[in-house]
Structures are given as C-alpha cells and as structure tokens.
Amino acid sequence: MAIYPIRTFPDPVLSMSAASVIVFDEHLARLVDDMIETMYDAPGVGLAAPQIGVLKSIFVADVGEGPFVVVNPVLVETAGRWKSEEGCLSIPGRYWEVSRAEYAKVDGVGINGAPVSYEGDELLGRVLQHETDHVDGKLLLARLSTRPRKQALKELREDALNARRLT
C-alpha cells in the first residue's frame, strides 16, 4: 500500500478526461487499495484517480459506511436540487456553496469488471456527482455560477502567486 501525493489546482491533469479501464488485473486492485489509503490519509470522503495523476476512470469513496470503488463511472440518473457547502482535496482548504442534484445514481464496474451501481441522496449523491466529474476532467469550480466562479478563480490565482513568492 502506498499513499500518493494529491494533485492540486491548477495542475492540468485535473482538467483532463480519464481513460476507461479495460484491464482488470492485480495492478488495478493495487491502485484501488492505494487510492483508498490516500483518501483516508487526506482525509477525504472521495478520491478520483486523476487526483493522484492517474488518468484512469476510477473513483473511491466512503461517506461513513465503508469504502467502495467505481470503475468507469457514468452518472445515469439525477433528481432534485440541493445547495450545500462543498470542498475538494485538489483545492485544499476552500469551500463553496455548490448547487447539485440532491439524488444521484452512478453505474460502473468493480475491480473485477462486474457491474456495480450506487445511488444516494444528499452527501452520497453529492460525492457520486463530484467524483464522476473528476474522471470527466471537471472540478467543482465548473459547477459554480458565473460570478462566484470568476471570484473563486481570482482568489485561487492570487493564492498561487503568493505561494510562488514564498518558495
């Protein structure tokens, strides 16, 4: 098991679409174990492979009922609307009010290639949408409306400039 460093905004890998997994072998199983360990270490409730620089369509999550993995996730159903504060391990320490579907259902496969399906309201629904977005190369910033997004990008740019000044 290994803990990976988590890529942070504006790392370009976070805006790239991940490739579908077509080989289900021990390398995949090890990668998923490492992703779960990295997620708990962070700590976070979800982690997608692009966040550790691996452009494969995989995410892991645990909203308090044990870890699960979805390989090649596809958002197949949503309902309702729920605005809630949301953060991302790739944008550490920042939170925004993000409006998403309240209910979401994601289909995919497990590490052996067998079909899996996860669905949930509120936190689980939100995590399913957030992590599926990651494998599609989308950060939560893309889910903000125009004005808060512009403000967020401005603040993140300033943070990046300040960080560069310090190093």
Ligand code: ZN
């Ligand atoms: Zn995230």
